[in-house]
Amino acid sequence: MTQASATQPPSRRRHDREIIALAVPAFGALVAEPLFVMVDSAVVGHLGTSQLAGLGVAAALLTTAVSIFVFLAYATTAAVARRVGAGDIPSAIRQGMDGIWLALLLGALVVAFAYPAAPWLIEAFGTSDTATPYAVTYLRISSFGIPAMLVVLAATGVLRGLQDTRTPLYVAIGGFTANGALNVGLVYGAGLGIAGSAWGTVIAQAGMALAYLIVVVRGARRHGASLRPDAAGIRASAQAGFPLLVRTLSLRSVLLIATAVAARLGDTNIAAHQIILSLWSLTAFALDAIAIAGQAIIGRYLGAGDAKGAREACRRMVQWGIASGVVLGVLIVLARPLFVPLFTGDPSVQETLLPALLVVALSQPIAGVVFVLDGVLMGAGDGRYLAWAMIVTLAAFAPVALLIPGLGGGLTALWWAMTLMMAVRLVTLWLRMRSGKWLVIGATR
Structure with a gap:
């Protein structure tokens, strides 16, 4: 040791x-x-x-x-x-x-x-x-x-x-x-x-x-x-899953709006956007792995009636999320000269891509905390709050993103809007975590 x-x-x-x-x-x-x-x-x-x-x-x-x-x-x-x-x-x-x-x-x-x-x-x-x-x-x-x-x-x-x-x-x-x-x-x-x-x-x-x-x-x-x-059990599973379905649909709507806006910005921007989105999805897998651990660990602690253990585990996973986000952000910055040419040799796409990529790198620590807290609240069975929080996030993101083409913004502005989206998610999830209302103990919520 x-x-x-x-x-x-x-x-x-x-x-x-x-x-x-x-x-x-x-x-x-x-x-x-x-x-x-x-x-x-x-x-x-x-x-x-x-x-x-x-x-x-x-x-x-x-x-x-x-x-x-x-x-x-x-x-x-x-x-x-x-x-x-x-x-x-x-x-x-x-x-x-x-x-x-x-x-x-x-x-x-x-x-x-x-x-x-x-x-x-x-x-x-x-x-x-x-x-x-x-x-x-x-x-x-x-x-x-x-x-x-x-x-x-x-x-x-x-x-x-x-x-x-x-x-x-x-x-x-x-x-x-x-x-x-x-x-x-x-x-x-x-x-x-x-x-x-x-x-x-x-x-x-x-x-x-x-x-x-x-x-x-x-x-x-x-x-x-x-x-x-068991009809009653299947119905209960559907009821528990419905808020998470709403959350997922809202999140998918964010991604579809972002892609639609990028398409309106022109072929160069949509090509660069797809490359960034692919990278963003890859980093999401790494952060989602911690969130999955959070779902399992938090659910087990709350089922055992250990609210203190659940809170301590949440705090530690947030630290993991921040550290992972920092590491991923640094890797994106350092590796961009290597992986960008793998996706495109078009100089105009590369020029459009690079500043937006830096925005993605800067947002990774925020994403790290968001993914972790999302997993923690899922593990706590707090699906209803997650659904409302994602609807609020969609409502904040959509008008900002849709205004970008009309205001003369480009792909970098769109990814700043995506960062705003993640920041709104961070605020809503952090407030819920600090409130302690998710700490409902017992075998069922």
Whole structure:
């Protein structure tokens, strides 16, 4: 043990170990998820430009559809973690099964809508005539994988609530590997083209869902928890998840508005914006890993009736968020000469990109605290406040962002508006944290 670690309070060292043990595997699983689309893009890209364009539109729709239901993971994590903290593992798993049944129900509804509506959805994006058939084919086949992906979200929440982020990492790695092999085999080996890529992804997603279900079912049998659907439990899971759905939709609206404003600024600005947004999303994965640890840890402490421990863990995670944000900001500044040319060789795009990138770097410490507090309040089951806070944030951001083109602002001004958005989120979340109203103890909120 070093002298520095020896001088740390025991509670701080304990929190650090818990955060690292949960956040590191969570980060690996988060990074593995977008790699699915990257593999599909790499394989389909060699079929032709029209096929790749069709994949791009269909993948955007699928990603949006799945991300809307991310509350299945968040709400389930908090509910399961509370019961774990209370020492009631059978009830925790039973709660998780309610979330999984809800995921299957929602998945079936999405497929029932997406399959027949695929041509209309693709047309709404203004897809070219050459790319439309490929986009429709990919979207229709891939829609069959949505129930599996929603089960993966809910089951991931179960395991996170049980303080297990390693299993989701292993399943994500296995799914990514299978997806790559299936895509190559079905697209080129079987000659199925873009349909082969879609079927490969569906099969990989189904395999991931099956792996999760095996783990959860074994746990249920070991602890004597019922696996049958319970209408009251499913309804309670839906009610708990609805505020987080509102929060997610509001956040997606912010991102859509930002992209729409960047598009109005011209091709150079939208190209630079997409590069920055990709980087911003990557840093978000790192910060979200700490937030996921926060969901599991805070829920467990509150379920155990330890409000003091929850507050201490929150304080330590905020420190982690600030430190992580500073490190990410510095890395962005130092590495920008290396990674910017990887995305574009256009001097005008690079010139537009660099000042906005500095704004993103400066905002990372703010983002670090925002992500952590978001995770803490999710772990506390404070979804209703998170929904209202995000609506307030959207109301503050939208008019500022929409005024930028008319006032002659550029991409840098838009990312200052994004920083304002994060600052508003910081204020709303910090006020809630300081109030202590989120510290509701017990197995249920």
